[in-house]
Amino acid sequence: MQSDTCVIRNARIVQPENVIPHGFLEITKGRIVRISEGEDSSSSTECTFDAKGATLTPGFIDLHVHGGNGGTFTSLDPAEHNLAREFHLKSGTTSMLATTHTTEFSSLLAILSALSKSSRSNKNGSKVLGIHTEGPFISEYKPGAHVVAQLKLGNLPEIDEVISSADNFISMVTIAPEIPGGLEMIRYLSKKNIISSIGHTNATYMQAIAGIEAGARSATHLFNAMSPLSHRDPGAVGAILGNEEIFAELILDGIHIDEAIFRIALKCKGVDHINLITDATSLAGFPDGKYKVLSDRAVTKEGGKIVISGTDTLAGSVLDMNMVYKNAAKFARISQSELSKLTSLNAAKILGKESDIGSIEIGKFADLVLLDSELKVCGTMIEGQWKYSSDVWKEELSR
Numbered sequence: 001m002q003s004d005t006c007v008i009r010n011a012r013i014v015q016p017e018n019v020i021p022h023g024f025l026e027i028t029k030g031r032i033v034r035i036s037e038g039e040d041s042s043s044s045t046e047c048t049f050d051a052k053g054a055t056l057t058p059g060f061i062d063l064h065v066h067g068g069n070g071g072t073f074t075s076l077d078p079a080e081h082n083l084a085r086e087f088h089l090k091s092g093t094t095s096m097l098a099t100t101h102t103t104e105f106s107s108l109l110a111i112l113s114a115l116s117k118s119s120r121s122n123k124n125g126s127k128v129l130g131i132h133t134e135g136p137f138i139s140e141y142k143p144g145a146h147v148v149a150q151l152k153l154g155n156l157p158e159i160d161e162v163i164s165s166a167d168n169f170i171s172m173v174t175i176a177p178e179i180p181g182g183l184e185m186i187r188y189l190s191k192k193n194i195i196s197s198i199g200h201t202n203a204t205y206m207q208a209i210a211g212i213e214a215g216a217r218s219a220t221h222l223f224n225a226m227s228p229l230s231h232r233d234p235g236a237v238g239a240i241l242g243n244e245e246i247f248a249e250l251i252l253d254g255i256h257i258d259e260a261i262f263r264i265a266l267k268c269k270g271v272d273h274i275n276l277i278t279d280a281t282s283l284a285g286f287p288d289g290k291y292k293v294l295s296d297r298a299v300t301k302e303g304g305k306i307v308i309s310g311t312d313t314l315a316g317s318v319l320d321m322n323m324v325y326k327n328a329a330k331f332a333r334i335s336q337s338e339l340s341k342l343t344s345l346n347a348a349k350i351l352g353k354e355s356d357i358g359s360i361e362i363g364k365f366a367d368l369v370l371l372d373s374e375l376k377v378c379g380t381m382i383e384g385q386w387k388y389s390s391d392v393w394k395e396e397l398s399r
């Protein structure tokens, strides 16, 4: 059991605007109470971790994750939810929005009820801050791996059923603004403080702008399953790239989007309005092969890619946030401070939780990731407790 007050010394501490090269951090009752440069001899606690020059960055916050290690959130079984949360904890995800996939509506409602309960009661794995429902309120023309027959039009009584089944734990809903009733639904969700995310959409530029004006604050996996940008038809992608306020998710596996597209998106949106996500499925962490997932459809995993078997349609990713972080560092010239916004701070901001999480600053929870010189996760801390440590770091981080 770690004590109430702990210090981490000898760490490279990544803050939003700078990196402290040889930093010291003090944590009391799960929150950061002191950050300084060099050694701080005024602390008397015996609970001291030596980071040995490794990098301390804010815990990753994944706004769009369906599962991992064989567990999916689109399930009634809390054991599956926990498998996924424990898998992603090891990759540095301290908080997430557990994300559901379209299923037959009545079973989605039952799943949301089970997921809301397991998310709030289980203390292992990454923290679940809320639920992101991806589908059924999306376009039949851009279904991706969702089953068209299970999709729905915008309908307020049905969104009410979604919200109440999840016991008011819905944080984000992916919506195609152009479906009948879509804009009303976005306005309705805004009033309830639930984020609408434009996605799986065939919207024209003007329809997407209408969605933003109605209150949509995010875009679900920008570029994927979305009307593209073309010079006479700027589409949903054009509307999102051209707007300064809306946040955009990106799946950074080098498969869903080319790495050059990441650099272009960075130029358009800046480092303050992009959220890197995994969109990971239950197959993240699994070997290659053919599997029955997604409403019993067969998918094939080969290397870093999952497709609906026999097609080129991508069906989520096998990413974890550590892979996302490493890819971002490789694909763009970006500082670790900037990177921490894409993987942590921006997500905290869109969720309205930036006073508690998202950066290493005094007063916030000590939700931290320790990275080695190759950017591999050595340890994940949630609210001042090391919840995961790699084999190499086990001894140091378990004291």
Ligand SMILES: [Zn+2]
Binding pocket: 134, 144, 200, 221, 225
């Ligand atoms: Zn999707």
Ligand SMILES: [Zn+2]
Binding pocket: 064, 066, 099, 134, 279, 316
């Ligand atoms: Zn997804």
